[in-house]
Amino acid sequence: MTMNAPTVTFILGCTGAGKSGLGLALAQRLGGEILCIDSMTVYRRMDIGTDKPDAAARARVRHHLLDLVEPWEEFSVARFVEAADEAIGGIAGRGRSIIAVGGTALYVKALSEGLFEGPGADAAIRRRLHDEAAAEGWPALHERLRRADPAAAARIHVNDARRIVRALEVYELTGTPITELQQQWDRQRRRYDCRFIGIHRPTEVLSRRINARVRRMFDAGLVDEVRGLLALQRPLSGTASRALGYAEILAHLGGLTSLDDAIEQIKINTRRFAKAQRTWFRRFRDTCWLDASDDTSAEALADAALARLQV
Numbered sequence: 225m226t227m228n229a230p231t232v233t234f235i236l237g238c239t240g241a242g243k244s245g246l247g248l249a250l251a252q253r254l255g256g257e258i259l260c261i262d263s264m265t266v267y268r269r270m271d272i273g274t275d276k277p278d279a280a281a282r283a284r285v286r287h288h289l290l291d292l293v294e295p296w297e298e299f300s301v302a303r304f305v306e307a308a309d310e311a312i313g314g315i316a317g318r319g320r321s322i323i324a325v326g327g328t329a330l331y332v333k334a335l336s337e338g339l340f341e342g343p344g345a346d347a348a349i350r351r352r353l354h355d356e357a358a359a360e361g362w363p364a365l366h367e368r369l370r371r372a373d374p375a376a377a378a379r380i381h382v383n384d385a386r387r388i389v390r391a392l393e394v395y396e397l398t399g400t401p402i403t404e405l406q407q408q409w410d411r412q413r414r415r416y417d418c419r420f421i422g423i424h425r426p427t428e429v430l431s432r433r434i435n436a437r438v439r440r441m442f443d444a445g446l447v448d449e450v451r452g453l454l455a456l457q458r459p460l461s462g463t464a465s466r467a468l469g470y471a472e473i474l475a476h477l478g479g480l481t482s483l484d485d486a487i488e489q490i491k492i493n494t495r496r497f498a499k500a501q502r503t504w505f506r507r508f509r510d511t512c513w514l515d516a517s518d519d520t521s522a523e524a525l526a527d528a529a530l531a532r533l534q535v
Contacts, residue, residue, distance in 0.1 A: 230315075234332060246529065366380070376403045433518070
Protein backbone atom coordinates (compact mmCIF):
# COMPACT_ATOMS: atom_id res chain seq x y z
CA MET A 225 0.00 0.00 0.00
CA THR A 226 1.33 3.42 -0.92
CA MET A 227 1.53 6.32 1.50
CA ASN A 228 -1.71 8.30 1.82
CA ALA A 229 -3.68 5.63 -0.05
CA PRO A 230 -7.44 6.30 0.03
CA THR A 231 -9.51 4.41 2.59
CA VAL A 232 -11.99 1.97 1.01
CA THR A 233 -14.67 0.36 3.16
CA PHE A 234 -15.79 -2.95 1.65
CA ILE A 235 -19.22 -4.39 2.42
CA LEU A 236 -19.15 -8.17 1.98
CA GLY A 237 -21.78 -10.86 2.19
CA CYS A 238 -23.69 -13.51 0.29
CA THR A 239 -26.34 -12.75 -2.29
CA GLY A 240 -29.46 -11.64 -0.43
CA ALA A 241 -27.63 -10.71 2.78
CA GLY A 242 -28.47 -7.01 2.52
CA LYS A 243 -25.20 -5.51 1.30
CA SER A 244 -26.83 -2.88 -0.90
CA GLY A 245 -29.02 -1.56 1.90
CA LEU A 246 -26.11 -1.33 4.31
CA GLY A 247 -23.89 0.30 1.71
CA LEU A 248 -26.54 2.89 0.96
CA ALA A 249 -27.07 3.66 4.65
CA LEU A 250 -23.34 3.99 5.31
CA ALA A 251 -22.76 6.16 2.25
CA GLN A 252 -25.51 8.55 3.32
CA ARG A 253 -24.19 8.82 6.87
CA LEU A 254 -20.55 9.21 5.85
CA GLY A 255 -21.11 11.45 2.85
CA GLY A 256 -19.81 8.78 0.54
CA GLU A 257 -20.18 7.27 -2.90
CA ILE A 258 -20.64 3.59 -3.76
CA LEU A 259 -18.51 1.28 -5.88
CA CYS A 260 -20.54 -1.70 -7.13
CA ILE A 261 -18.17 -4.68 -7.01
CA ASP A 262 -20.17 -7.11 -9.12
CA SER A 263 -19.17 -8.94 -12.28
CA MET A 264 -22.70 -8.79 -13.76
CA THR A 265 -23.94 -5.28 -12.96
CA VAL A 266 -21.24 -4.00 -15.33
CA TYR A 267 -23.59 -5.05 -18.17
CA ARG A 268 -26.10 -2.60 -19.58
CA ARG A 269 -29.71 -3.81 -20.09
CA MET A 270 -29.25 -6.52 -17.43
CA ASP A 271 -30.98 -4.80 -14.54
CA ILE A 272 -33.61 -7.04 -12.98
CA GLY A 273 -31.70 -10.31 -12.91
CA THR A 274 -28.60 -8.65 -11.45
CA ASP A 275 -30.64 -6.76 -8.84
CA LYS A 276 -28.95 -3.57 -9.97
CA PRO A 277 -29.49 -0.48 -7.74
CA ASP A 278 -32.61 1.30 -8.92
CA ALA A 279 -33.07 4.94 -9.90
CA ALA A 280 -34.17 5.92 -6.39
CA ALA A 281 -31.00 4.49 -4.80
CA ARG A 282 -28.81 6.17 -7.42
CA ALA A 283 -30.57 9.47 -6.80
CA ARG A 284 -29.79 9.23 -3.08
CA VAL A 285 -26.13 8.23 -3.46
CA ARG A 286 -23.84 8.30 -6.47
CA HIS A 287 -22.98 4.79 -7.71
CA HIS A 288 -20.00 3.77 -9.84
CA LEU A 289 -19.05 0.80 -12.04
CA LEU A 290 -22.56 0.10 -13.31
CA ASP A 291 -23.46 -0.28 -17.01
CA LEU A 292 -19.89 -0.25 -18.29
CA VAL A 293 -20.30 -2.55 -21.29
CA GLU A 294 -22.93 -4.01 -23.61
CA PRO A 295 -24.14 -7.57 -22.92
CA TRP A 296 -22.48 -8.91 -26.04
CA GLU A 297 -19.04 -7.82 -24.79
CA GLU A 298 -16.71 -9.89 -22.65
CA PHE A 299 -15.40 -8.21 -19.52
CA SER A 300 -12.34 -9.06 -17.44
CA VAL A 301 -11.27 -8.53 -13.86
CA ALA A 302 -8.32 -6.46 -15.16
CA ARG A 303 -10.72 -4.04 -16.89
CA PHE A 304 -12.76 -3.86 -13.73
CA VAL A 305 -9.79 -2.97 -11.54
CA GLU A 306 -8.76 -0.27 -14.01
CA ALA A 307 -12.25 1.27 -13.95
CA ALA A 308 -12.46 0.96 -10.15
CA ASP A 309 -9.07 2.64 -9.64
CA GLU A 310 -10.23 5.55 -11.77
CA ALA A 311 -13.47 5.86 -9.79
CA ILE A 312 -11.64 5.69 -6.46
CA GLY A 313 -9.31 8.47 -7.56
CA GLY A 314 -12.26 10.66 -8.47
CA ILE A 315 -14.15 10.01 -5.23
CA ALA A 316 -11.05 10.62 -3.11
CA GLY A 317 -10.37 13.81 -5.05
CA ARG A 318 -13.85 15.05 -4.12
CA GLY A 319 -13.13 14.34 -0.46
CA ARG A 320 -15.90 11.74 -0.25
CA SER A 321 -15.91 8.41 1.58
CA ILE A 322 -15.55 5.29 -0.59
CA ILE A 323 -17.97 2.42 0.08
CA ALA A 324 -17.35 -0.70 -2.00
CA VAL A 325 -20.36 -3.02 -2.04
CA GLY A 326 -19.59 -6.41 -3.47
CA GLY A 327 -20.64 -9.97 -3.92
CA THR A 328 -18.00 -10.91 -6.51
CA ALA A 329 -15.19 -12.07 -4.26
CA LEU A 330 -12.59 -12.26 -7.04
CA TYR A 331 -13.20 -8.61 -7.89
CA VAL A 332 -12.97 -7.63 -4.21
CA LYS A 333 -9.68 -9.46 -3.90
CA ALA A 334 -8.24 -8.06 -7.12
CA LEU A 335 -9.17 -4.50 -6.16
CA SER A 336 -7.89 -4.74 -2.60
CA GLU A 337 -4.79 -6.87 -3.16
CA GLY A 338 -4.01 -6.91 -6.87
CA LEU A 339 -4.32 -9.39 -9.71
CA PHE A 340 -2.78 -12.84 -9.65
CA GLU A 341 0.16 -12.63 -12.06
CA GLY A 342 0.21 -16.06 -13.63
CA PRO A 343 1.81 -16.93 -16.95
CA GLY A 344 0.12 -15.79 -20.12
CA ALA A 345 -2.23 -18.07 -22.03
CA ASP A 346 -0.69 -20.65 -24.34
CA ALA A 347 -3.01 -21.32 -27.29
CA ALA A 348 -1.31 -24.60 -28.23
CA ILE A 349 -1.62 -26.05 -24.74
CA ARG A 350 -5.25 -25.00 -24.51
CA ARG A 351 -6.11 -26.56 -27.87
CA ARG A 352 -4.44 -29.80 -26.87
CA LEU A 353 -6.22 -29.94 -23.52
CA HIS A 354 -9.59 -29.33 -25.16
CA ASP A 355 -8.85 -32.05 -27.73
CA GLU A 356 -7.95 -34.44 -24.93
CA ALA A 357 -11.14 -33.57 -23.06
CA ALA A 358 -13.16 -34.24 -26.20
CA ALA A 359 -11.58 -37.67 -26.46
CA GLU A 360 -11.39 -38.65 -22.78
CA GLY A 361 -13.96 -36.43 -21.02
CA TRP A 362 -13.47 -33.63 -18.49
CA PRO A 363 -13.41 -36.07 -15.53
CA ALA A 364 -10.16 -37.50 -16.93
CA LEU A 365 -8.56 -34.04 -17.03
CA HIS A 366 -9.91 -33.28 -13.58
CA GLU A 367 -8.22 -36.45 -12.31
CA ARG A 368 -4.96 -35.31 -13.94
CA LEU A 369 -5.33 -32.01 -12.11
CA ARG A 370 -5.98 -33.86 -8.84
CA ARG A 371 -2.63 -35.63 -9.20
CA ALA A 372 -0.79 -32.39 -10.01
CA ASP A 373 -2.60 -30.02 -7.64
CA PRO A 374 -5.00 -31.73 -5.18
CA ALA A 375 -6.03 -28.44 -3.60
CA ALA A 376 -7.05 -26.93 -6.93
CA ALA A 377 -8.97 -30.07 -7.91
CA ALA A 378 -10.84 -29.96 -4.61
CA ARG A 379 -12.20 -26.48 -5.30
CA ILE A 380 -12.73 -26.76 -9.08
CA HIS A 381 -15.82 -28.62 -10.24
CA VAL A 382 -15.27 -31.60 -12.51
CA ASN A 383 -17.22 -29.86 -15.30
CA ASP A 384 -15.61 -26.41 -14.93
CA ALA A 385 -13.67 -26.67 -18.19
CA ARG A 386 -12.24 -23.14 -18.15
CA ARG A 387 -10.68 -23.43 -14.70
CA ILE A 388 -9.43 -26.99 -15.24
CA VAL A 389 -7.66 -25.91 -18.42
CA ARG A 390 -6.15 -22.86 -16.76
CA ALA A 391 -4.86 -24.84 -13.76
CA LEU A 392 -3.29 -27.52 -15.99
CA GLU A 393 -1.89 -24.85 -18.32
CA VAL A 394 -0.19 -23.03 -15.44
CA TYR A 395 1.26 -26.28 -14.15
CA GLU A 396 2.64 -27.20 -17.57
CA LEU A 397 4.14 -23.75 -18.12
CA THR A 398 5.68 -23.27 -14.66
CA GLY A 399 6.03 -26.72 -13.13
CA THR A 400 4.35 -25.21 -10.06
CA PRO A 401 0.75 -25.88 -8.98
CA ILE A 402 -1.51 -22.89 -9.44
CA THR A 403 -2.49 -23.22 -5.77
CA GLU A 404 1.08 -22.54 -4.70
CA LEU A 405 1.32 -19.51 -6.97
CA GLN A 406 -1.99 -18.17 -5.66
CA GLN A 407 -0.82 -18.62 -2.07
CA GLN A 408 2.12 -16.37 -2.89
CA TRP A 409 -0.46 -13.85 -4.12
CA ASP A 410 -2.47 -14.33 -0.90
CA ARG A 411 0.10 -12.58 1.28
CA GLN A 412 -2.28 -9.86 2.29
CA ARG A 413 -0.88 -7.07 0.17
CA ARG A 414 -3.12 -4.04 0.21
CA ARG A 415 -3.51 -1.59 -2.66
CA TYR A 416 -5.60 0.75 -0.51
CA ASP A 417 -6.31 1.37 3.16
CA CYS A 418 -8.97 -1.35 3.26
CA ARG A 419 -11.61 -1.96 5.91
CA PHE A 420 -13.94 -4.94 5.61
CA ILE A 421 -17.44 -5.23 7.04
CA GLY A 422 -19.43 -8.41 6.41
CA ILE A 423 -23.07 -9.33 6.91
CA HIS A 424 -23.81 -12.82 8.21
CA ARG A 425 -27.33 -14.20 8.29
CA PRO A 426 -28.23 -17.79 9.27
CA THR A 427 -28.53 -20.15 6.31
CA GLU A 428 -32.27 -20.67 6.70
CA VAL A 429 -32.84 -16.90 6.85
CA LEU A 430 -30.68 -16.32 3.79
CA SER A 431 -32.53 -19.04 1.88
CA ARG A 432 -35.89 -17.36 2.58
CA ARG A 433 -34.49 -14.01 1.49
CA ILE A 434 -33.09 -15.54 -1.72
CA ASN A 435 -36.42 -17.18 -2.56
CA ALA A 436 -38.27 -13.91 -1.98
CA ARG A 437 -35.73 -12.04 -4.10
CA VAL A 438 -36.22 -14.46 -7.00
CA ARG A 439 -39.98 -13.99 -6.81
CA ARG A 440 -39.56 -10.21 -6.88
CA MET A 441 -37.40 -10.47 -10.00
CA PHE A 442 -40.06 -12.40 -11.86
CA ASP A 443 -42.76 -10.00 -10.69
CA ALA A 444 -40.58 -7.14 -11.97
CA GLY A 445 -40.38 -8.66 -15.46
CA LEU A 446 -37.24 -10.81 -15.62
CA VAL A 447 -38.58 -12.97 -18.46
CA ASP A 448 -39.33 -9.93 -20.60
CA GLU A 449 -35.89 -8.51 -19.82
CA VAL A 450 -34.28 -11.69 -21.16
CA ARG A 451 -36.51 -11.60 -24.23
CA GLY A 452 -35.25 -8.09 -24.86
CA LEU A 453 -31.66 -9.28 -24.65
CA LEU A 454 -32.37 -11.98 -27.21
CA ALA A 455 -33.78 -9.32 -29.55
CA LEU A 456 -30.51 -7.34 -29.59
CA GLN A 457 -28.61 -7.09 -32.86
CA ARG A 458 -25.74 -9.16 -31.47
CA PRO A 459 -25.75 -12.38 -29.40
CA LEU A 460 -24.97 -12.29 -25.71
CA SER A 461 -21.40 -12.87 -24.63
CA GLY A 462 -20.58 -16.17 -23.00
CA THR A 463 -20.27 -14.47 -19.63
CA ALA A 464 -23.63 -12.69 -19.88
CA SER A 465 -25.46 -15.77 -21.14
CA ARG A 466 -24.17 -17.83 -18.21
CA ALA A 467 -25.20 -15.24 -15.60
CA LEU A 468 -27.25 -16.54 -12.71
CA GLY A 469 -30.93 -16.01 -13.46
CA TYR A 470 -30.35 -15.39 -17.14
CA ALA A 471 -29.03 -18.83 -18.10
CA GLU A 472 -32.11 -20.49 -16.62
CA ILE A 473 -34.53 -18.16 -18.43
CA LEU A 474 -32.64 -18.63 -21.69
CA ALA A 475 -33.13 -22.37 -21.26
CA HIS A 476 -36.85 -21.81 -20.67
CA LEU A 477 -37.24 -19.55 -23.69
CA GLY A 478 -35.36 -22.11 -25.73
CA GLY A 479 -37.97 -24.70 -24.87
CA LEU A 480 -35.69 -26.76 -22.62
CA THR A 481 -37.61 -26.29 -19.38
CA SER A 482 -40.89 -24.99 -18.02
CA LEU A 483 -41.12 -21.57 -16.41
CA ASP A 484 -41.87 -23.10 -13.00
CA ASP A 485 -38.81 -25.32 -13.29
CA ALA A 486 -36.68 -22.34 -14.34
CA ILE A 487 -37.82 -20.39 -11.28
CA GLU A 488 -36.99 -23.27 -8.95
CA GLN A 489 -33.62 -23.78 -10.64
CA ILE A 490 -32.73 -20.12 -10.12
CA LYS A 491 -33.53 -20.46 -6.41
CA ILE A 492 -31.41 -23.61 -6.14
CA ASN A 493 -28.48 -22.16 -8.10
CA THR A 494 -28.58 -18.92 -6.12
CA ARG A 495 -28.43 -20.81 -2.83
CA ARG A 496 -25.46 -22.79 -4.18
CA PHE A 497 -23.80 -19.56 -5.24
CA ALA A 498 -24.33 -18.10 -1.76
CA LYS A 499 -22.63 -21.15 -0.26
CA ALA A 500 -19.64 -20.64 -2.56
CA GLN A 501 -19.53 -16.95 -1.60
CA ARG A 502 -19.31 -17.89 2.08
CA THR A 503 -16.25 -20.00 1.33
CA TRP A 504 -14.60 -17.23 -0.71
CA PHE A 505 -15.23 -14.53 1.87
CA ARG A 506 -13.53 -16.54 4.61
CA ARG A 507 -10.28 -15.60 2.87
CA PHE A 508 -10.73 -12.00 4.02
CA ARG A 509 -9.58 -12.78 7.53
CA ASP A 510 -9.69 -9.25 8.89
CA THR A 511 -13.39 -8.82 8.06
CA CYS A 512 -15.60 -7.59 10.89
CA TRP A 513 -18.74 -9.73 10.61
CA LEU A 514 -22.12 -8.40 11.71
CA ASP A 515 -24.70 -10.99 12.74
CA ALA A 516 -28.17 -10.22 11.40
CA SER A 517 -31.55 -11.87 11.78
CA ASP A 518 -34.34 -11.86 9.21
CA ASP A 519 -35.68 -8.52 10.43
CA THR A 520 -32.41 -6.67 11.11
CA SER A 521 -32.71 -3.40 9.19
CA ALA A 522 -30.08 -1.66 7.09
CA GLU A 523 -30.05 1.21 9.58
CA ALA A 524 -29.37 -1.16 12.48
CA LEU A 525 -26.55 -2.75 10.50
CA ALA A 526 -25.17 0.72 9.76
CA ASP A 527 -25.20 1.52 13.50
CA ALA A 528 -23.24 -1.66 14.20
CA ALA A 529 -20.82 -1.07 11.33
CA LEU A 530 -20.03 2.48 12.41
CA ALA A 531 -19.43 1.31 15.97
CA ARG A 532 -16.99 -1.33 14.73
CA LEU A 533 -15.29 1.13 12.41
CA GLN A 534 -15.15 3.66 15.25
CA VAL A 535 -16.34 6.43 12.96
